[in-house]
Amino acid sequence: MKAAPVSFPPLCPAVVESFRSDGSLMDLARPMVEEIDFCAMAGRLSRIARFNGAPEAGAFSVAQHSVMGTEALLNEGEDSLIAALFLLHDGHEYLIGDKTRPFQMMLAEMMDARFGPGTGFKIRAVIADIKTAWDEAIYAAAGLPAPSAWTNRMRSRVTGMDERMLCAEALALFGTKAVDWVKTQPRWAPPKLKGSPAKPWGAADAEFRFLDLFDRLIGIERRTGARALHAAHVATSDSKPVSSKTPTRQPRQGIGHAE
Structure with missing residues (x-):
């Protein structure tokens, strides 16, 4: 299995400013191991709601999804490596947010309608590239194989549990109204969960x-080591705004920075 790279190519020429948890600015277009803080990841994922926060039962967080799916894999006899891979499979969302499937579908359909067939596929490919690039840095920081190095078995177990969790969560959180939708999805065996998605955890508990x-x-040791590396990276970064180091493209009217 090939080792994860220690450096990663930029996603675009421009600097894309984004706030870190401490209020300092990072460049979202420059994936790097030094930007990964698993403590910050846990905190942010515990505050990001799946299904765009729609369930009336409360916010079912990405962190809870990740933990419950990981525990289900262990309950089903999977090894700790595959379980760890699943735990971090949505880790990129702590940096770029959760782009829901309905939103991505609408975006792709609008791109096709406005700019011609095939443009929707291109925007989906760009979103996937952003996720993949940050996944490479996240898994490298954890000392785990990056998705580009996963075996077919690893990929099928992680993606399979993701789909199984999606269906289980929809049924638990939306009840009988979700049954017809679930029937349109591939038939997956229900995951062996510890507890029910119908009871969302609070953010502190999920974190x-x-x-x-x-x-x-x-x-x-991996968690504390990554946090120390991240802290050193932030401390030694130039105190000037990120945008002062590399020329940026001018934002379009109405679009701000870092928010």
């Missing part, structure tokens, strides 16, 4: 459980 599972599967 704690994510970090606890990370420490058990990947190691507290």
Whole structure:
């Protein structure tokens, strides 16, 4: 299995400013191991709601999705490596947010309608490239094989559990009204869950459980080491705004920076 690269190509020529948790600015277009802080990841994922926050039961967080799916894999006898890969499979969302499937579908359909067939596919490909680039940095920081190095078995187990969790969550959170939609999806065996998605965890609980599972599967040394590397990177970065280091393209009217 090939080793993860230690450096990654930029996603675009321009600097894309985005806030870190401490309020400093990072360049979202420059994936790097030094930008990965698993503590910040757990916190942010615990505050990002799946299904765009639609369930009346409360916000079912990306962190809870990741933890429950990981525990289901372990309950089903999967090894700790595949479980760890699943735990971090949505890790990029702590940096770029959760772009829901309906939103991506609408965006692609509008691109096709306005700019011609095939443009929707291109925008989906760009979104996938952004996720993949940050996944490479995240898994490298965790000392795990990046998705580009996964075996077919690894990929099928992670993507399969993701789909199984989606259906289980929809049924638990939306009840009988979700049954017809679930019937349109591939037939998956229900995951062997510990608890029910119908009871969303609070953000603090989801954050704690994510970090606890990370420490058990990947190691507290990896978490603290990544945090120390990230802190050193932030501390040694130039105090000037990111945009002062590299020329940026002028934003279009009505579009701001970093928000």
